[in-house]
Amino acid sequence: MNNFDATRRSxxxxxxxxxxxxxxxxxxxxxxxxxKVVNITTYDKFVPQSFIDQFQxxxxxxxxxxxxxxxxxxxxxxxxxxxxxxxxxxxxxxxxLSQFMKSNLLATLDTGRLKNWDKLAAAYKGAPQLTVGGxxxxxxxxxxxxxxxRNTEYAKASDSWSIMFDDxxxxxxxxxxxxxxxxxxxxxxxxxxxxxxxxxxxxAQAATNQARDFLIQHKDKVRKYYDAGSELQxxxxxxxxxxxxxxxxxxxxxxxxxxxIEISVPKEGTFGFLYSFNIVNNAxxxxxxxxxxxxxxxxxxxxxxxxxxxGFSSAFEGVDKVLDDKERAALSLPPEQVERIQFFSSVNRxxxxxxxxxxxxxxxxx
Amino acid sequence: xxxTTTQPPSVGLSMVPHYAGWIxxxxxxGLYRHTIGLLVESRRxxxxxxxxxxxxxxxxxxxxxxxxxxxxxxxxxxxxxxDKSSEYTLANYALFFSDRLYFLPFxxxxxxxxxxxxxxxxxxxxVAYYVAKVVQPKxxxxxxxxxxIPFWAGELIRTFSVIMLLxxxxxxxxxxxxxxxxxxxxxxxxxxxxxxxxxxYLLALYMLxxxxxxxxxxPTPLIHAAADLGAGPLxxxxxxxxxxxxxxxxxxxxxxxxxxxxxxxxxxLLGGPNAVIFPEVIATLFHGSxxxxxxxxxxxxxxxxxxxxxVGLFMRVVGGRSVRLM
Amino acid sequence: MRNYFNDLPKSxxxxxxxxxxxxxxxxxxxxxxxxxxxxxxxxxxxxxxxLSWYSKVVQDKQFLEAxxxxxxxxxxxxxSATIIGVWIALLVSxxxxxxxxxxxxxxxxxxxxxxxxxxxxxxxxIRAVDIPTxxxxxxxxxxxxxxxxVVIMVLTRLRSMPANLVDAARDLGADPFxxxxxxxxxxxxxxxxxxxxxxVLTSIDDFVRTFFLGGYQPTLPMLIFAKVQGxxxxxxxxxxxxxxxxxxxIGLYAEHFTRxxxx
Numbered sequence: 001m002n003n004f005d006a007t008r009r010s011x012x013x014x015x016x017x018x019x020x021x022x023x024x025x026x027x028x029x030x031x032x033x034x035x036k037v038v039n040i041t042t043y044d045k046f047v048p049q050s051f052i053d054q055f056q057x058x059x060x061x062x063x064x065x066x067x068x069x070x071x072x073x074x075x076x077x078x079x080x081x082x083x084x085x086x087x088x089x090x091x092x093x094x095x096x097l098s099q100f101m102k103s104n105l106l107a108t109l110d111t112g113r114l115k116n117w118d119k120l121a122a123a124y125k126g127a128p129q130l131t132v133g134g135x136x137x138x139x140x141x142x143x144x145x146x147x148x149x150r151n152t153e154y155a156k157a158s159d160s161w162s163i164m165f166d167d168x169x170x171x172x173x174x175x176x177x178x179x180x181x182x183x184x185x186x187x188x189x190x191x192x193x194x195x196x197x198x199x200x201x202x203x204a205q206a207a208t209n210q211a212r213d214f215l216i217q218h219k220d221k222v223r224k225y226y227d228a229g230s231e232l233q234x235x236x237x238x239x240x241x242x243x244x245x246x247x248x249x250x251x252x253x254x255x256x257x258x259x260x261i262e263i264s265v266p267k268e269g270t271f272g273f274l275y276s277f278n279i280v281n282n283a284x285x286x287x288x289x290x291x292x293x294x295x296x297x298x299x300x301x302x303x304x305x306x307x308x309x310x311g312f313s314s315a316f317e318g319v320d321k322v323l324d325d326k327e328r329a330a331l332s333l334p335p336e337q338v339e340r341i342q343f344f345s346s347v348n349r350x351x352x353x354x355x356x357x358x359x360x361x362x363x364x365x366x
Numbered sequence: 367x368x369x370t371t372t373q374p375p376s377v378g379l380s381m382v383p384h385y386a387g388w389i390x391x392x393x394x395x396g397l398y399r400h401t402i403g404l405l406v407e408s409r410r411x412x413x414x415x416x417x418x419x420x421x422x423x424x425x426x427x428x429x430x431x432x433x434x435x436x437x438x439x440x441x442x443x444x445x446x447x448x449d450k451s452s453e454y455t456l457a458n459y460a461l462f463f464s465d466r467l468y469f470l471p472f473x474x475x476x477x478x479x480x481x482x483x484x485x486x487x488x489x490x491x492x493v494a495y496y497v498a499k500v501v502q503p504k505x506x507x508x509x510x511x512x513x514x515i516p517f518w519a520g521e522l523i524r525t526f527s528v529i530m531l532l533x534x535x536x537x538x539x540x541x542x543x544x545x546x547x548x549x550x551x552x553x554x555x556x557x558x559x560x561x562x563x564x565x566x567y568l569l570a571l572y573m574l575x576x577x578x579x580x581x582x583x584x585p586t587p588l589i590h591a592a593a594d595l596g597a598g599p600l601x602x603x604x605x606x607x608x609x610x611x612x613x614x615x616x617x618x619x620x621x622x623x624x625x626x627x628x629x630x631x632x633x634x635l636l637g638g639p640n641a642v643i644f645p646e647v648i649a650t651l652f653h654g655s656x657x658x659x660x661x662x663x664x665x666x667x668x669x670x671x672x673x674x675x676x677v678g679l680f681m682r683v684v685g686g687r688s689v690r691l692m
Numbered sequence: 693m694r695n696y697f698n699d700l701p702k703s704x705x706x707x708x709x710x711x712x713x714x715x716x717x718x719x720x721x722x723x724x725x726x727x728x729x730x731x732x733x734x735x736x737x738x739x740x741x742x743l744s745w746y747s748k749v750v751q752d753k754q755f756l757e758a759x760x761x762x763x764x765x766x767x768x769x770x771x772s773a774t775i776i777g778v779w780i781a782l783l784v785s786x787x788x789x790x791x792x793x794x795x796x797x798x799x800x801x802x803x804x805x806x807x808x809x810x811x812x813x814x815x816x817x818i819r820a821v822d823i824p825t826x827x828x829x830x831x832x833x834x835x836x837x838x839x840x841x842v843v844i845m846v847l848t849r850l851r852s853m854p855a856n857l858v859d860a861a862r863d864l865g866a867d868p869f870x871x872x873x874x875x876x877x878x879x880x881x882x883x884x885x886x887x888x889x890x891x892v893l894t895s896i897d898d899f900v901r902t903f904f905l906g907g908y909q910p911t912l913p914m915l916i917f918a919k920v921q922g923x924x925x926x927x928x929x930x931x932x933x934x935x936x937x938x939x940x941x942i943g944l945y946a947e948h949f950t951r952x953x954x955x
Binding site for chain 3: 398402416417419421423424427428429430432434435489490492493495497500507508509511512514515516517519520521522523524526527528530531535536537540567570571572575578579580582583599613614616617620624625627630645648649652653662666670673
Binding site for chain 3: 039043044045064065066067068069070073076077080081082084086228229230233234237238250253254257259309310
């Protein structure tokens with residue numbers, strides 16, 4: 001009758017063994033703060049194993065990678081750790097940078113300690129995008145933008161964001177609500193990055209509401225609001241959507257893989273951002289972190305590895321030569337479209353985040 | 367009955383039945399006899415042994431971390447920022463009740479969890495009954511194993527597997543098109559259907575095992591007797607089987623309901639643009655680009671209190687007589 | 693012997709079982725099929741088939757390490773959560789003490805808190821009490837999360853336990869502890885079995901707690917989430933398939949073993 005009789009004995013042995021586990025003290029004391037270690041929180045395959053092996057051999061510094069998949073989690077972890085971080089280097093995207101800085105989580109970068117600091121590609125030399133008030137906050141790794149992505153077999157080409165609201169594409173589009181709100185504000189002729197709204201909250205609110213109401217009005221075009229790049233890729237591959245606003249990286253990976261996908265920057269323009277390695281405030285191994293960052297800058301191969309993994313263009317010099325034709329093609333944009341990209345500013349972030357987050361919640365709930 | 371209370375522990379030794387193996391060796395040891403003597407002698411000692419570890423555990427590890435959250439939920443700002451005040455406030459709680467933006471997803475979550483729970487119960491009950499009572503005992507483990515194994519693939523993989531089934535170019539649409547039933551794919555993904563399909567897919571096990579454990583222990587002769595007395599299948603189910611499996615239904619429903627209220631990843635991946643639920647609202651407050659930890663913490667506390675009240679109601683049903691265990 | 697179930701809708705029950713089994717297995721069969729796809733993203737049609745993803749995964753040292761690490765954490769979690777869970781269930785059901793409902797509700801607390809909140813509050817908590825992050829912290833958090841499942845499973849079974857079972861054992865001379873080991877625990881076995889499965893599953897599937905409390909060694913879910921971030925490739929399907937095949941083999945072996953030892 002009872003099926004479990006036979007396992008009784010072994011189960012009881014297990015129970016007995018458990019007492020030992022509970023009684024055991026914390027066996028593993030942390031080894032975060034050691035002179036010969038650098039702790040990095042980053043994405044899978046961003047730092048190639050071959051580079052790590054070489055670096056460890058050359059410097060004797062052990063590289064420890066904590067894999068992350070999401071900016072929000074990384075931020076929350078660092079915040080929860082407070083003044084005693086367990087990581088030295090984090091990987092931050094441009095639109096998150098101000099949040100990290102405001103919460104006092106990042107250390108300023110002493111660029112004088114990086115011998116290879118000038119090995120950044122022309123557009124990112126000196127990292128003006130990561131410099132606030134004369135202080136630099138990170139090493140630029142990758143550059144991306146928020147593009148209009150379409151399935152070339154089903155959706156017709158367009159030089160305007162207006163195609164996202166075309167009745168033809170009912171139930172066939174997707175976007176990240178908060179990101180697309182900024183773009184729609186721009187599409188409507190307003191300042192989607194809130195740089196000029198510093199002392200004009202009422203103007204900002206009006207512009208935000210205008211975009212919000214427009215998106216609510218066109219909610220029937222939306223198949224899904226998404227968050228992660230992998231979701232977007234799967235929706236395109238499965239033909240659940242034909243059109244989307246998306247970060248260039250995940251879309252470029254589809255192009256590299258031969259899918260009928262095209263990324264463009266419509267004439268109303270869009271926003272660009274950087275991925276960067278940033279040293280954490282109170283980093284337990286700051287010296288090792290500098291050694292690591294310096295080593296990384298010296299190698300176009302690392303830039304290429306990051307590009308292949310993420311689909312974003314590298315900010316390092318000479319990476320182009322390492323990539324193959326298909327990869328280069330997926331990353332290239334016509335020059336007139338490149339000029340439509342405006343990098344996210346670091347001004348007036350509080351107002352922007354506050355208003356955008358609220359409006360995004362309202363759009364989702366509508 | 368063995369009355370240890372009036373005898374010194376050492377005298378009791380002669381009366382200990384013979385046990386084999388380590389139980390026997392332990393049972394004969396002096397220290398053990400002494401401890402057991404104490405245990406039986408005094409209700410207070412017995413209570414201390416029974417309550418000590420659980421109460422310390424609950425106080426330390428169930429309540430402790432949540433108190434940290436409760437503290438944050440009352441702060442005006444967190445993480446602490448030099449230029450902002452960090453005094454205590456109730457504003458974060460007030461926000462929930464003042465804005466239907468947050469209230470609606472909350473109600474939606476509760477209703478959604480209830481619908482999922484009832485559907486899961488209806489779907490899984492006959493399955494659990496079949497495995498526990500119809501399948502030959504020697505094949506029972508195998509029948510159970512077939513249902514268990516899919517759950518080992520992990521939540522993320524299982525969610526993606528639902529996507530591969532229901533997508534516009536998923537298996538179902540491809541098949542329907544292949545056989546000429548449809549010309550254009552039916553959009554099944556990112557709807558309420560796909561969401562329920564996926565969440566039930568993820569949580570069915572939490573219903574199956576309690577139901578199985580409850581139905582399995584219903585004495586089969588009892589069902590036979592009911593049949594001999596002329597009860598039809600429906601009557602037997604209503605008058606014998608259902609009441610006797612009530613425990614399993616209650617615990618299965620508790621598990622599924624509690625998990626479904628807090629479920630987060632699956633709705634994010636499978637739900638459509640109109641399916642925002644409360645855990646997603648909370649996660650957005652934490653993950654969002656603005657620092658909203660206090661609001662998120664306050665909303666979690668609200669969710670927690672409501673869920674706990676529900677658990678309290680379950681307790682009314684689950685509770686009742688106490689059982690002699692030792 | 694007369695078959696009492698003749699008039700019961702036995703075939704309907706059988707059908708419900710098999711439909712349910714197909715519902716559970718079919719989507720995963722699709723995922724398994726995708727692991728043979730010769731492309732970087734999963735989609736129908738499969739087109740060219742390949743075994744290369746498997747050879748890649750099998751040679752992936754990180755995958756093996758992460759799997760073993762996850763299994764170790766899951767086992768430790770199961771053992772500790774079962775002990776604590778049974779203990780709490782005994783307390784709630786055994787004595788007529790004040791506040792039973794409160795204790796039960798608090799015991800269930802970790803199950804109703806969304807994972808993210810649980811993880812963050814746990815992270816702040818262990819910092820406050822000075823427990824380092826790492827394996828021990830992960831096991832602690834997983835155990836806290838798994839305890840309610842054991843409590844609920846065990847409690848419902850306990851409630852239906854005939855009171856005279858233990859009395860009989862005591863009459864035969866068993867002391868309370870022996871009676872508990874030899875009577876109560878065996879009676880609880882189906883519930884314990886279910887509870888342990890929940891423990892292993894919640895632990896081995898957990899991502900967010902592990903991320904917040906872990907060190908620099910990835911568990912299997914951390915590895916898989918990190919890989920999915922770069923795109924859902926058949927490599928991940930191959931990993932999942934290997935996990936499923938190994939679990940099935942273990943399950944069948946255990947089943948075979950219990951069957952033999954019973955006969």
